[in-house]
Amino acid sequence: MPTLNLENVPTKLFIGGEWIAGSNPDLIKVTNPATGEVIAEIANASPEDGRLAAEAANTAQDAFAAMPAQERSKILLKAHALLLESKDELAAIMTAEMGKPFAEARGEIDYSAGYLQWYAQEGLRVQGSHGQSPSGRGQILLTREPVGVSFLITPWNFPLAMGARKIAPAVATGCAVVVKPAEKTPLTMLFLARIFQKAGIPAGTLNVVTTTNSSKLTGPILEDGLVRHLSFTGSTKVGSILHGQCSKHMIRTSLELGGNAPFIIFEDADLDKAVTEVTAAKMRNMGEACTAANRILVHESLADEFGTRLAARFEQFTVGNGLDEGVDIGPMIDQTSCERLQGLVDNAVAGGARILIGGELPEGAGSFYPPTVLADVPRDADLTSQELFGPVAPIIPFKDEADAIEIANDTEYGLASYLLTNDLARAMRVSGRLEAGMVGINTGIISDVAAPLGGVKASGLGREGGVLGIDEFLEYKYTFIPND
Numbered sequence: 001m002p003t004l005n006l007e008n009v010p011t012k013l014f015i016g017g018e019w020i021a022g023s024n025p026d027l028i029k030v031t032n033p034a035t036g037e038v039i040a041e042i043a044n045a046s047p048e049d050g051r052l053a054a055e056a057a058n059t060a061q062d063a064f065a066a067m068p069a070q071e072r073s074k075i076l077l078k079a080h081a082l083l084l085e086s087k088d089e090l091a092a093i094m095t096a097e098m099g100k101p102f103a104e105a106r107g108e109i110d111y112s113a114g115y116l117q118w119y120a121q122e123g124l125r126v127q128g129s130h131g132q133s134p135s136g137r138g139q140i141l142l143t144r145e146p147v148g149v150s151f152l153i154t155p156w157n158f159p160l161a162m163g164a165r166k167i168a169p170a171v172a173t174g175c176a177v178v179v180k181p182a183e184k185t186p187l188t189m190l191f192l193a194r195i196f197q198k199a200g201i202p203a204g205t206l207n208v209v210t211t212t213n214s215s216k217l218t219g220p221i222l223e224d225g226l227v228r229h230l231s232f233t234g235s236t237k238v239g240s241i242l243h244g245q246c247s248k249h250m251i252r253t254s255l256e257l258g259g260n261a262p263f264i265i266f267e268d269a270d271l272d273k274a275v276t277e278v279t280a281a282k283m284r285n286m287g288e289a290c291t292a293a294n295r296i297l298v299h300e301s302l303a304d305e306f307g308t309r310l311a312a313r314f315e316q317f318t319v320g321n322g323l324d325e326g327v328d329i330g331p332m333i334d335q336t337s338c339e340r341l342q343g344l345v346d347n348a349v350a351g352g353a354r355i356l357i358g359g360e361l362p363e364g365a366g367s368f369y370p371p372t373v374l375a376d377v378p379r380d381a382d383l384t385s386q387e388l389f390g391p392v393a394p395i396i397p398f399k400d401e402a403d404a405i406e407i408a409n410d411t412e413y414g415l416a417s418y419l420l421t422n423d424l425a426r427a428m429r430v431s432g433r434l435e436a437g438m439v440g441i442n443t444g445i446i447s448d449v450a451a452p453l454g455g456v457k458a459s460g461l462g463r464e465g466g467v468l469g470i471d472e473f474l475e476y477k478y479t480f481i482p483n484d
């Protein structure tokens, strides 16, 4: 059994290269959602502390931009090595504050380390271009410069990866940052800040403010134009508020927002493969992922058999404290989340859905929700338009390809989508019609450090990861050089 050691987790704010208590005496109580116990009490930044962090980043910005890319790359590589060395220690901390099983927390650390490595390399290859004006007047030089101080706001579901995916390209390009992790999972980010400190990140280039006063802290930073770029991962509701606040000073925005991913299973699909891939797309991180399959669209000829097999697979899951041996499904982030899930399940059942497994909130300590499969879910059930963010798989039968595409696109979101078929022409045709930033063909796992992740419609703006992810942190500058 992994041991939880909180000794190396900082409990203060990281501002200007120092660990400071901040001006707010009310601490943040961090709880373990598996037990309800308070595991740590840490600094709770006031709006003034947030401003100090933004000012520290501004002070450090020019020197960071001027630092050779190779030096910044070395810091990322050092942090990469230190992160992997601390894997078990940090995984236990992440599990204790967020709930995911220990093995998944270890996996998230590998995934996050992958971003540090990827951008350590990508940062060495930032290049502009050069061209001749066809008029013969002169030459057109395009250079790339860091966008400047970036404000990074991250969610609780992947407390490390969502931060690493933003911090790595920022460091690679020379953008000083202020990071505001989610108040439910601040320990992982504080631990990462300490790793960067050990890796030699210059004072003020990485600042971390943990707070329960998110809106009071972030609003003034954005509205007073203290930063040049906001990179946010979280709900569409909050993303939209922040986008509005950024408009005043035309702050660059990169927004990774909510999803409502369809997973389409066509009539030629192999059912065993369908169960494996839907399970991966649904149950990774207990379903608490914006890329999680939210609606399982199954051809009507297979829907019953698929439901029976999926329920049999879900029966094999062990639900419990993520730090316990053999647990596959940890708790939901909090009790509110469990109650919201139950409401959505009850609403679907009232509309005619059948529960094949799960569907009932258990008694007792911890925020647990059982793996649940719902068959014959009506197309207008509330859960078809809202993010479930939990281990609930609703099966919606469809008639034909056109019907499947229509249901799939009938949402304001456009993040991930998945389809399963052995017909290549159909796979490409349907993939082209899906209103989504990402499509998984015959797979339930699409996250990859080398891929540009992001959405269309209400799912956001911009891309993170891969070659494109670095663009969010860079500006173009065009210089004209006359020929005479």
Ligand code: ADP
Residues within 6 Å of the ligand: 153, 154, 155, 156, 180, 181, 182, 183, 214, 215, 216, 218, 219, 233, 234, 235, 236, 238, 239, 241, 242
């Ligand atoms: P979720 O529903 O997944 O918790 P949120 O969008 O509420 O997603 O939270 C994502 C991040 O945004 C968290 O760090 C949270 O503290 C922060 N946040 C929430 N509300 C606001 C707000 N009004 N202004 C700034 N940040 C916010």
